[in-house]
Amino acid sequence: MKEVPKTFLESLNEAQxxxxxxxxxxxxxxAGAGSGKTRVLTYRIANLMASGVDAFSILALTFTNxxxxxxxxxxxxxxxxxxxxxxxMGTFHSVFARILRHEGEKLGFPSNFTIYDTQDSDxxxxxxxxxxxxxKDIYKYKQVRSRISAFKNSxxxxxxxxxDTDLQEADAMSKxxxxxxxxxxxxxxxxxxxxxxxxxxxxxxxxxLNRHPDVLAKYQDRFRYIMVDEYQDTNHSQYLxxxxxxxxxQNICVVGDDAQSIYAFRGxxxxxxLNFQKDYDDVALYRLEQNYRSTKTIVNAANSIINHNQxxxxxxxxxxNDVGSQIQLNMLSTDAEEGRHVASxxxxxxxxxxxxxSDFAILYRTNAQSRAMEDALRKRDIxxxxxxxxxxxxxxxxxxxxxxxxxxxxxxxxxxxxxxxNYPARGIGQTTVDKLVVASxxxxxxxxETINKARELDxxxxxxxxxxxxDFTLLIQRFQIENEALNAxxxxxxxxxxxxxxxxxxxxxTPEGIARIENVEELLNGMRDFIEGxxxxxxATGSLSEFLEDVALATDxxxxxxxxxDRVALMTIHLAKGLEFPFVFIVGMEEDxxxxxxxxxxxxxxxxxxxxFYVALTRAEERAFLSYTLSRYRWGKLIDAEPSRFIEEIDPxxxxxxxxxxxxxxxxxxxxxxxxNESQPKRFFKKPSPKEKTITTPTPTQLxxxxxxxxxxxxxxxxxxxxxxxxxxxxHARFGTGIVQSIEGNGNDKKAVIAFKGFxxxxxxxxxxxxxxx
DNA sequence: TGCACCGATGTTTTT
DNA sequence: CATCGGTGCA
Numbered sequence: 001m002k003e004v005p006k007t008f009l010e011s012l013n014e015a016q017x018x019x020x021x022x023x024x025x026x027x028x029x030x031a032g033a034g035s036g037k038t039r040v041l042t043y044r045i046a047n048l049m050a051s052g053v054d055a056f057s058i059l060a061l062t063f064t065n066x067x068x069x070x071x072x073x074x075x076x077x078x079x080x081x082x083x084x085x086x087x088x089m090g091t092f093h094s095v096f097a098r099i100l101r102h103e104g105e106k107l108g109f110p111s112n113f114t115i116y117d118t119q120d121s122d123x124x125x126x127x128x129x130x131x132x133x134x135x136k137d138i139y140k141y142k143q144v145r146s147r148i149s150a151f152k153n154s155x156x157x158x159x160x161x162x163x164d165t166d167l168q169e170a171d172a173m174s175k176x177x178x179x180x181x182x183x184x185x186x187x188x189x190x191x192x193x194x195x196x197x198x199x200x201x202x203x204x205x206x207x208x209l210n211r212h213p214d215v216l217a218k219y220q221d222r223f224r225y226i227m228v229d230e231y232q233d234t235n236h237s238q239y240l241x242x243x244x245x246x247x248x249x250q251n252i253c254v255v256g257d258d259a260q261s262i263y264a265f266r267g268x269x270x271x272x273x274l275n276f277q278k279d280y281d282d283v284a285l286y287r288l289e290q291n292y293r294s295t296k297t298i299v300n301a302a303n304s305i306i307n308h309n310q311x312x313x314x315x316x317x318x319x320x321n322d323v324g325s326q327i328q329l330n331m332l333s334t335d336a337e338e339g340r341h342v343a344s345x346x347x348x349x350x351x352x353x354x355x356x357x358s359d360f361a362i363l364y365r366t367n368a369q370s371r372a373m374e375d376a377l378r379k380r381d382i383x384x385x386x387x388x389x390x391x392x393x394x395x396x397x398x399x400x401x402x403x404x405x406x407x408x409x410x411x412x413x414x415x416x417x418x419x420x421x422n423y424p425a426r427g428i429g430q431t432t433v434d435k436l437v438v439a440s441x442x443x444x445x446x447x448x449e450t451i452n453k454a455r456e457l458d459x460x461x462x463x464x465x466x467x468x469x470x471d472f473t474l475l476i477q478r479f480q481i482e483n484e485a486l487n488a489x490x491x492x493x494x495x496x497x498x499x500x501x502x503x504x505x506x507x508x509x510t511p512e513g514i515a516r517i518e519n520v521e522e523l524l525n526g527m528r529d530f531i532e533g534x535x536x537x538x539x540a541t542g543s544l545s546e547f548l549e550d551v552a553l554a555t556d557x558x559x560x561x562x563x564x565x566d567r568v569a570l571m572t573i574h575l576a577k578g579l580e581f582p583f584v585f586i587v588g589m590e591e592d593x594x595x596x597x598x599x600x601x602x603x604x605x606x607x608x609x610x611x612x613f614y615v616a617l618t619r620a621e622e623r624a625f626l627s628y629t630l631s632r633y634r635w636g637k638l639i640d641a642e643p644s645r646f647i648e649e650i651d652p653x654x655x656x657x658x659x660x661x662x663x664x665x666x667x668x669x670x671x672x673x674x675x676x677n678e679s680q681p682k683r684f685f686k687k688p689s690p691k692e693k694t695i696t697t698p699t700p701t702q703l704x705x706x707x708x709x710x711x712x713x714x715x716x717x718x719x720x721x722x723x724x725x726x727x728x729x730x731x732h733a734r735f736g737t738g739i740v741q742s743i744e745g746n747g748n749d750k751k752a753v754i755a756f757k758g759f760x761x762x763x764x765x766x767x768x769x770x771x772x773x774x
Numbered sequence: 775t776g777c778a779c780c781g782a783t784g785t786t787t788t789t
Numbered sequence: 790c791a792t793c794g795g796t797g798c799a
Contacts, residue, residue, distance in 0.1 A: 063789090064789085065789095092789080094788050094789090113780090117789095118788080118789090142784090198788085198789050200789090201789085202789095262787075263787080263788075263789095265786080265787060265788085266787085266789075296793095357781095365786065365787075366785065366786055366787075367785085367786090367787085368785065368790090373787060388787095388788080420775095425775090425776070426776095427775070427776090428775090429775045429776075430775085431775080432775090552789095553789070556784055558794095572786090572787060573787080574786090574787045574788070575787090575788085578786095593785090593786090594785045595786095596783085596785090596787080596796095597785095597786085598787095599786075609786095610788095612787080633790085634785085635783095635784075635785080636790045636791090637790070639790095673780065731787095
């Protein structure tokens, strides 16, 4: 093992060095925004390893898988790749899912249990409500789901629920006396399906550790050093897991910032961090208060905001950085105007200070706000990437394929089965499925077993239906046999072909339909990449179940696209936690939007919104831009808006309020091409001028046409396909660089045959292929 | 049983 | 605006 370089410790300030050198016993690090807490965690782990602690006995729980990966690779730089690989590092959900794969059988779960996502849970709850004959307007499945989730996160099991008269009364008061019954049925059905939802991954881990002292002892002994990042956002269930695991050795290190607690809505309990010192004996407390990220203006402005909160640990975040520019505040008339303003400000700063697209981030409170930003960026030919929102794996066509794959791995998975039993249509309709569900309950079989035994159970199906049903089970069973020998990619490829997904999707020739086919291709490509990635890992097999677990717990942040793509980042503020950007735009600074209208009822909810604003502002390194509009589209209607109360809470000396200027009035109805021509000529055939070349350092991508499928409307004049010439070098978002071999067709049907390095020859419809000319 | 159309309904935030 | 579930017809 490599020695940790001396310079490594020397590069830390004193406040950072102390917790890094603290080896044994509990410690808490209260770390202000931008104070280098990730560094502290990273160095501490490296230091432990360098002083002889086995990597296998270190557990580090992070908030995202991306954070875990980044930390791991930094540690690898310090102590060597092979040792770093042995660290247990990941989100609570992924680490304990892995443990439950090994130990879940003790709780009656198969090792290949399915992980239900929110949508699966919603569907199951909706069908339970329907089966129970309850009024769906009173029992709204989303409300029911979040209530059940809250139960689970507080470790209120079904049994505990029925022992708690207060809870039952509360539900009776809100006219939902059947809540407990739904909860019970939901838990039973998940169990029968061999499925766990996100909350179960934590709840069942607690159950495992409680009921099986031997298992608890095993993992206590294994994880002698435990570290938890973003501790302020842990919920009760996570808290108990950490407590149980660290109980024996007490080598527990938690890092967090109460001012950045923004997940109360999903059960995060700020008291976990506030009370940490009471939970363990002789807790060492370290504070990191020096901010290295942002300018004085940003740090001080953020402090002035958070001071409006009553509940907080007192700390003074300060910085030695420059004062920097004032925060710029802009008022715009509509959300479209706001988008234009942001896009042109980005454009101007790129020109003025030679910035990359990836130096800019646009942050918003709700995903729906991304639309206006996208439109504006696209018009300005500024490449961007949206994080979050409807993630790739949530798309219908992708979920359909995944449902087949999930069913193959776990035939008890009821939600997957119901999803695909009649897709593509094979004559098994709702009535049949309903009967099967009833029968499966009656005979206490899984839905799949019920179908499999439909004949012998003497269900009243006619011969035709019985045949269709047995065809279906046969199909799945054949896949299961194939799955023994094939890896995840081969399996998905086989399923896609055998089931005829692409043919099915081809029936829909609309742009959306074609986009779906592209998505299916992307899924398969992604799976192949996954297999290649897994081959490098010692304990990975590349099996389908491995892939499915990866998918279930992957966040959108995890899906890194090619590293040399230079794009503006668009995301919700929640997703931006832990990230930093030189230039940050916080848009939609309006009452009822930010703070959200849903949060105005209680002080604690409002304070969480304020912390969210604090998080947003402290993402900025150099400059922050705030904007609000006078009216914006919500639910398709133009709604009047007024400025957010948070704007007034910023000490005015840090703000530069800009009145609408001539330069931002683009006359919305004007043909945008006029504008584009004067500032950003479409020079597809010329090489970029030297001046522009200096703007983006690695690849001058910003002038290249970025085409997004969902934006294409055939009637629009600017939708003319790229002017390609044979022999031209082009870049595709997925396939990388390729050479145009030939071009055929005209107008909307214009296609190009392109040979890609490593991906072979593809025939692409130019309307939809996201091509850029190199 | 399948498909096309209709209206109602909902938006914070996510592992 | 976009998705969902329900209805009515083939």
